[in-house]
Amino acid sequence: MAKELENVDIFAILLVSLGLAADAFAAALTQGVQMRQFSSRAAVLIAVVFGAFQGLMPVLGWALASQFLTILAPIDHWIAFALLALIGAHMIREAFAPEESASEGEEFVFDLKKILLLGIGTSIDAAAIGVSFAMLAVNIVQAALVIALVTFGLSLLAVIIGHRVGARFRKPAAIAGGAVLIALGAKILIEHLAT
Numbered sequence: 001m002a003k004e005l006e007n008v009d010i011f012a013i014l015l016v017s018l019g020l021a022a023d024a025f026a027a028a029l030t031q032g033v034q035m036r037q038f039s040s041r042a043a044v045l046i047a048v049v050f051g052a053f054q055g056l057m058p059v060l061g062w063a064l065a066s067q068f069l070t071i072l073a074p075i076d077h078w079i080a081f082a083l084l085a086l087i088g089a090h091m092i093r094e095a096f097a098p099e100e101s102a103s104e105g106e107e108f109v110f111d112l113k114k115i116l117l118l119g120i121g122t123s124i125d126a127a128a129i130g131v132s133f134a135m136l137a138v139n140i141v142q143a144a145l146v147i148a149l150v151t152f153g154l155s156l157l158a159v160i161i162g163h164r165v166g167a168r169f170r171k172p173a174a175i176a177g178g179a180v181l182i183a184l185g186a187k188i189l190i191e192h193l194a195t
Contacts, residue, residue, distance in 0.1 A: 013143050016129060017054075017150035023122040024050040026184055027084075028155035030091060030177030031115070032162020042110045043163075047156035053119035054126050055148025061130025062140045076124045077192030081185035083121035087114060088181030095175045118181075125188065 031046050126147065133143055162177070 010142075010146065013138070013146050014150065016143075017147045018154075020054055020123075020126050020129065020147055021151040021154045023125070023184055023188075024054055024119075024151050025154045025158045026180050027118045027122050028158035029162040030088075030181055031118075032159035032164075033166035033177045034091070034094075035159070035163045035166065038160075038163045039110075043156055043159040045110055046115055046159055047152045049115045049119045050122065050155040051148040051152030053123035054151035055144045057123040057126035058130030058133060058147060059140055059144050061127035062134045062138075063130075076127070077189045080121045080124045081189040083117050084181045084185030084188070087118060087121070088178040088183075088185070091178030091181065092175050093178075095171050095178065121185070 028046055028050055032043070035042070130140070133140055166177075
């Protein structure tokens with residue numbers, strides 16, 4: 001293997017991190033839209049879940065290298081599509097449900113199951129990156145930390161932006177957020193089917 005491939009620099013890992021964090025950013029944005037009252041605790045928890053999944057999946061791919069690809073590669077895009085499309089459809093359905101009057105102190109309910117599913121759905125591609133990291137002799141601990149931190153920061157920012165947009169345009173923003181998740185799932189599916 002060529003020397004230049006063996007030592008992938010931190011800048012390259014940062015670029016990969018930004019690419020991987022894009023899906024998590026979009027998903028976190030949709031969660032911010034759903035917050036009637038901003039909850040910093042929920043925002044941090046969402047960012048932690050997305051950061052953790054994006055950081056752990058490359059490690060999993062790196063550890064299992066080629067075996068992981070042969071098991072999941074044929075269906076990983078279908079799993080991501082199904083998870084994101086189901087959650088997106090649920091968001092759109094909720095946008096059309098009659099609104100309950102929200103009390104002034106009402107806090108966002110952190111739905112761990114939904115956030116975990118979003119975390120899995122948006123991070124499946126990161127496992128394939130981990131496989132390529134193994135082949136390029138990348139320091140997986142350093143790469144996973146950078147990916148996790150970048151995703152955490154961008155996800156936290158996305159929740160804040162989503163809440164500010166959602167506070168003004170709750171129903172259209174929720175519909176758009178659901179559509180974004182479905183489109184995100186479709187994008188992942190189309191990219192994999194096209195290769």
